[in-house]
Amino acid sequence: TSSVPDLTQKLDKLKLEVPPQIEGSFPASNTTDLCRNYIANNLSKLANVDANIAFQALEWSIVLGNGDLVVPLPRLRLKGNLDELAQKIAAEFPLGGYLEKVVPKGKFLQFFFNTQFLLNYVTKDVLTRTSDYGSAPVGANKKVIVEFSSPNIAKPFHAGHLRSTIIGGFLANLHEKLGWKVIRMNYLGDWGKQFGVLAVGFDKYGSEAELKADPINHLFKVYVKINEDMTSEKEAAEKAGIELPADATDNQARAFFKKMEDGDEHALGLWKRFRELSIEKYIDTYARLNIKYDVYSGESQVSNEVMQKVTETLEEKKLIKVDRGAKLVDFKDFKEKKLGKVLVEKSDGTSLYVTRDLGAATERKSMYNFDKMIYVIASQQDLHVKQFFKILELMGNDWVKSQMVHVNFGMVLGMSTRKGTVVFLDDILEQVKNEMLGIMKKNPDKFSQVEDPEKIADLVGISAVMIQDMQSKRINNYEFGWERMLSSEGDTGPYLQYAHSRLRSIERNCNVPESELLKADLSIENLVGSEDQLKKLDLSEEEYSKKLDQLKNQTEKVQGLIRIITSYPDTLKYASKNYEPSTIVTYLFKLTHQFSSTYKILRVMGEEREVLVARLALFSAVRQILNNGLKLLGITPVDRM
Numbered sequence: 001t002s003s004v005p006d007l008t009q010k011l012d013k014l015k016l017e018v019p020p021q022i023e024g025s026f027p028a029s030n031t032t033d034l035c036r037n038y039i040a041n042n043l044s045k046l047a048n049v050d051a052n053i054a055f056q057a058l059e060w061s062i063v064l065g066n067g068d069l070v071v072p073l074p075r076l077r078l079k080g081n082l083d084e085l086a087q088k089i090a091a092e093f094p095l096g097g098y099l100e101k102v103v104p105k106g107k108f109l110q111f112f113f114n115t116q117f118l119l120n121y122v123t124k125d126v127l128t129r130t131s132d133y134g135s136a137p138v139g140a141n142k143k144v145i146v147e148f149s150s151p152n153i154a155k156p157f158h159a160g161h162l163r164s165t166i167i168g169g170f171l172a173n174l175h176e177k178l179g180w181k182v183i184r185m186n187y188l189g190d191w192g193k194q195f196g197v198l199a200v201g202f203d204k205y206g207s208e209a210e211l212k213a214d215p216i217n218h219l220f221k222v223y224v225k226i227n228e229d230m231t232s233e234k235e236a237a238e239k240a241g242i243e244l245p246a247d248a249t250d251n252q253a254r255a256f257f258k259k260m261e262d263g264d265e266h267a268l269g270l271w272k273r274f275r276e277l278s279i280e281k282y283i284d285t286y287a288r289l290n291i292k293y294d295v296y297s298g299e300s301q302v303s304n305e306v307m308q309k310v311t312e313t314l315e316e317k318k319l320i321k322v323d324r325g326a327k328l329v330d331f332k333d334f335k336e337k338k339l340g341k342v343l344v345e346k347s348d349g350t351s352l353y354v355t356r357d358l359g360a361a362t363e364r365k366s367m368y369n370f371d372k373m374i375y376v377i378a379s380q381q382d383l384h385v386k387q388f389f390k391i392l393e394l395m396g397n398d399w400v401k402s403q404m405v406h407v408n409f410g411m412v413l414g415m416s417t418r419k420g421t422v423v424f425l426d427d428i429l430e431q432v433k434n435e436m437l438g439i440m441k442k443n444p445d446k447f448s449q450v451e452d453p454e455k456i457a458d459l460v461g462i463s464a465v466m467i468q469d470m471q472s473k474r475i476n477n478y479e480f481g482w483e484r485m486l487s488s489e490g491d492t493g494p495y496l497q498y499a500h501s502r503l504r505s506i507e508r509n510c511n512v513p514e515s516e517l518l519k520a521d522l523s524i525e526n527l528v529g530s531e532d533q534l535k536k537l538d539l540s541e542e543e544y545s546k547k548l549d550q551l552k553n554q555t556e557k558v559q560g561l562i563r564i565i566t567s568y569p570d571t572l573k574y575a576s577k578n579y580e581p582s583t584i585v586t587y588l589f590k591l592t593h594q595f596s597s598t599y600k601i602l603r604v605m606g607e608e609r610e611v612l613v614a615r616l617a618l619f620s621a622v623r624q625i626l627n628n629g630l631k632l633l634g635i636t637p638v639d640r641m
């Protein structure tokens with residue numbers, strides 16, 4: 001869809017030439033980039049600077065009155081009187097049909113896009129490319145692993161996992177849209193002494209039938225009970241002032257895990273069943289969030305060979321010290337005092353969380369030869385991640401610095417179901433669905449028209465949770481608020497869903513065939529009218545000035561709206577640099593707010609056919625982008641609610 005011949009055709013129709021393409025820009029799929037190419041090439045000639053430098057100097061302006069793109073001339077590294085130069089360049093700048101004007105402001109040059117060009121060109125671009133609009137082959141031929149969610153089997157799926165799931169799912173979609181080959185990976189916490197604990201617990205409290213019926217909850221129940229036993233055993237021993245007896249649960253658990261690490265078949269068989277049944281259940285739950293993993297990996301999956309290699313390299317590179325039989329890395333020795341010390345092998349020879357991460361990363365590099373690997377892990381583990389990235393680097397992996405990315409995030413406060421504090425993903429999703437259903441039932445008329453209310457409540461409820469999570473910078477903590485996130489007023493998931501279904505209903509009511517929409521006359525005169533048209537009407541002075549005001553307001557709204565539509569591809573590119581879902585969420589709110597205020601004064605139904613079709617084309621483009629944006633976030637847009 002974004003090949004150059006295609007661009008030639010599109011531009012031919014507008015009597016524009018294809019500009020020389022600056023590396024790293026995507027003029028065929030991003031109209032702002034197209035304009036940047038034109039401007040940079042002309043600027044390069046007029047100011048005698050390198051076109052790449054000119055391109056880099058083009059900044060978005062935030063206020064419409066200051067132009068769409070701005071160049072601070074100092075950024076072009078020019079000498080002499082820059083104010084004068086700005087005047088001169090502005091006077092000579094060829095507008096080329098895509099610019100309305102170029103205005104000098106001190107040392108700045110302001111470039112104003114031609115609104116009519118954007119209306120004609122971008123609206124059709126959206127309506128023809130549909131779900132592809134926004135994408136660009138930024139990551140063509142490149143591979144990225146996104147590791148996210150990564151819950152621990154037999155332990156609660158807590159808020160940290162929920163956030164990792166939501167943010168990671170988005171980042172995977174985003175990279176896919178930008179042309180990367182994406183591998184979605186879940187790195188389960190499926191190894192460690194807790195499995196010994198679980199095994200002992202299952203022996204004592206487990207039930208085969210319950211395990212089959214609901215593995216995640218059952219294993220968790222067992223885990224809680226056996227942990228209670230361990231606590232009381234420990235207390236008893238302390239009270240009596242003795243060591244834990246050899247047959248204490250804790251010691252049995254340790255012994256069991258040791259057997260697992262040594263490859264004991266019986267021990268591994270039990271563990272494998274726990275793991276497989278849990279994954280089966282996870283697959284269904286993630287599907288509700290539109291997430292499908294390519295790989296269920298996990299701490300257990302790192303091969304012994306790789307682990308051995310890691311240990312060897314650590315020794316070879318003299319990275320470890322031995323302390324009472326245990327091995328550790330002391331970062332002080334490598335001028336990284338802040339990172340403290342970290343244990344990499346216990347005295348009984350068993351591995352640790354950090355060691356398994358070292359092995360997993362090494363193994364993935366050789367298995368997938370990725371160009372980038374993203375870890376979506378809570379900021380509570382910042383130190384852990386810094387430590388293992390650093391050790392990997394010290395081991396001689398020069399790709400770590402440029403290819404490994406830690407996308408961190410803050411905490412969710414007060415997340416609990418209304419019944420209690422233990423949280424599983426499924427419980428949260430069930431509860432949010434029921435709450436939403438309750439809200440929908442408050443409007444019985446509308447409710448009776450919804451075809452599958454359970455399904456809609458599920459989708460809208462999930463979007464509430466997801467938008468709440470992604471609407472501010474990910475590093476921020478936030479308070480989990482049922483009422484707030486489910487409200488259809490204010491910036492919430494239901495609000496975006498409501499806007500989408502409203503746009504859908506406008507489309508349904510107008511029922512204009514796609515071929516006609518694509519031929520819409522998007523001239524400003526047709527969309528909102530013109531002064532000339534007003535003059536021809538026989539209006540009283542008062543009425544005329546009222547109509548003129550209206551015309552101005554409508555024009556301004558349309559100008560704003562088409563610019564937001566145009567900036568969607570840039571928004572994706574930006575989000576891929578800062579790894580912030582909030583970049584997309586903020587954009588979608590801006591889009592829907594501008595749509596509602598435009599729609600309020602620019603009606604569709606009841607207008608003459610030509611006008612109706614043009615306005616509908618514009619709003620359909622909004623609907624398409626809202627649809628694309630929601631899906632990108634991992635949300636299923638609803639058509640009615």
Ligand code: ARG
Binds near residue numbers: 187189357375
């Ligand atoms: N299972 C871990 C936890 O729940 C998260 C794993 C994050 N990924 C990693 N490569 N360490 O804390």
